[in-house]
Amino acid sequence: MHLEEMKKEIENLVLTKGFYNKPEDIPKKLLFAFIELGEASDAWKKGQPQEKIAEELIDAIFYILDASRLACPTVNMDEMFQYKLNKNLGRPYQYGEGHRNQQEEPKK
Numbered sequence: 686m687h688l689e690e691m692k693k694e695i696e697n698l699v700l701t702k703g704f705y706n707k708p709e710d711i712p713k714k715l716l717f718a719f720i721e722l723g724e725a726s727d728a729w730k731k732g733q734p735q736e737k738i739a740e741e742l743i744d745a746i747f748y749i750l751d752a753s754r755l756a757c758p759t760v761n762m763d764e765m766f767q768y769k770l771n772k773n774l775g776r777p778y779q780y781g782e783g784h785r786n787q788q789e790e791p792k793k
């Protein structure tokens with residue numbers, strides 16, 4: 686299943702279950718995505734089964750795609766994924782992680 690197909694399935698879920706479905710609900714959906722990431726992190730910290738961690742990560746993806754459905758409805762997320770992947774592949778090695786090569790300041 687591709688991202689655009691997932692968006693349609695999530696829209697169906699949202700409408701069927703009566704979840705938030707207005708543009709003003711976008712911040713809530715993004716906050717819920719963070720909460721699901723926290724649940725994934727907590728599951729990992731507690732040594733829970735991989736399936737539990739994966740389930741929480743999928744919850745986060747649900748909220749992210751749901752937010753995208755309302756926040757940028759004309760953007761094809763499959764095309765955006767490919768665009769962003771190509772963009773990142775074109776960047777230098779360890780881009781954005783220049784801090785790795787910096788020495789720590791001596792403690793006083």
Ligand SMILES: [Mg+2]
Nearest residue numbers: 721724741744
């Ligand atoms: Mg969850």
